[in-house]
Amino acid sequence: MFIRCIILLLLTNLSKALISNSTIHMDAMEIVSMHGVLLANSPAVYHKMQSLQCIMIDSCCPQIKPHLAEYSGSVTEFATAFLISCIVNLQNPASVKPCEVYDEMLILVRSDDFIKYIDCINTAAPEIESSIIDIEQTCSSHEIYIAMCDWNKRNAMESCERKNLMYAANRLNDDDYRTFVQERKKNLQFLMDTE
Numbered sequence: 001m002f003i004r005c006i007i008l009l010l011l012t013n014l015s016k017a018l019i020s021n022s023t024i025h026m027d028a029m030e031i032v033s034m035h036g037v038l039l040a041n042s043p044a045v046y047h048k049m050q051s052l053q054c055i056m057i058d059s060c061c062p063q064i065k066p067h068l069a070e071y072s073g074s075v076t077e078f079a080t081a082f083l084i085s086c087i088v089n090l091q092n093p094a095s096v097k098p099c100e101v102y103d104e105m106l107i108l109v110r111s112d113d114f115i116k117y118i119d120c121i122n123t124a125a126p127e128i129e130s131s132i133i134d135i136e137q138t139c140s141s142h143e144i145y146i147a148m149c150d151w152n153k154r155n156a157m158e159s160c161e162r163k164n165l166m167y168a169a170n171r172l173n174d175d176d177y178r179t180f181v182q183e184r185k186k187n188l189q190f191l192m193d194t195e
Contacts, residue, residue: 019169019177027181028161032154034188039151041192045113052101052108054149060099061086068141068148124194128187131180138163 057065064071064085071081087096096102108114139147139160146156168180 018174019165024162024165024169025158027165028158031165031181031184031188032157032161034185034192035157036151036154038188038192043113043117045108045111045117048108049105049114050148052105055101056086056099056105057145057149059101060097065145066141068144069137069139070141120194124191127190129183131183138167 061082064081067081071078086099087102143156143160146153147160151157165177165181169177172180
């Protein structure tokens with residue numbers, strides 16, 4: 001009976017993906033490269049908004065920087081944390097914290113170019129395939145900040161992507177891992193074709 005349990009345990013563990021580190025590394029490099037192409041071809045209004053968001057983090061709410069990993073798993077959590085840390089004045093909720101980039105951001109989000117960009121993203125969103133696995137936050141706050149604000153630091157972006165892929169490889173079988181990677185690539189390609 002004991003031997004049967006051991007064999008069953010081994011077979012269960014073998015059913016998980018046996019994806020090599022080199023495969024994960026190559027997949028991460030390819031995904032980050034595609035992401036780089038997407039960023040390079042994104043409209044100026046997207047780059048401007050990202051730049052203003054990073055200036056806001058650096059100048060107006062640096063306290064959020066070490067906690068980005070805590071909030072980045074969900075768009076809602078991130079938006080709420082960003083709003084509370086960077087914009088809302090908790091002593092007087094009717095007012096906002098002073099920050100020199102607010103006016104510039106407000107002008108940008110009201111611009112025709114920004115509205116067209118958001119409409120384009122909203123139109124494309126239903127076509128993006130949802131993942132077969134929810135990735136828990138694997139990246140550090142530093143890596144997330146780099147992904148948001150310093151796109152030239154490819155090593156940190158690849159490190160973050162490798163962590164995501166390793167997370168998936170440890171929870172999926174080989175075929176599902178490959179499907180997961182193909183979905184990520186397909187979604188990036190779709191966004192590149194959309195913009």
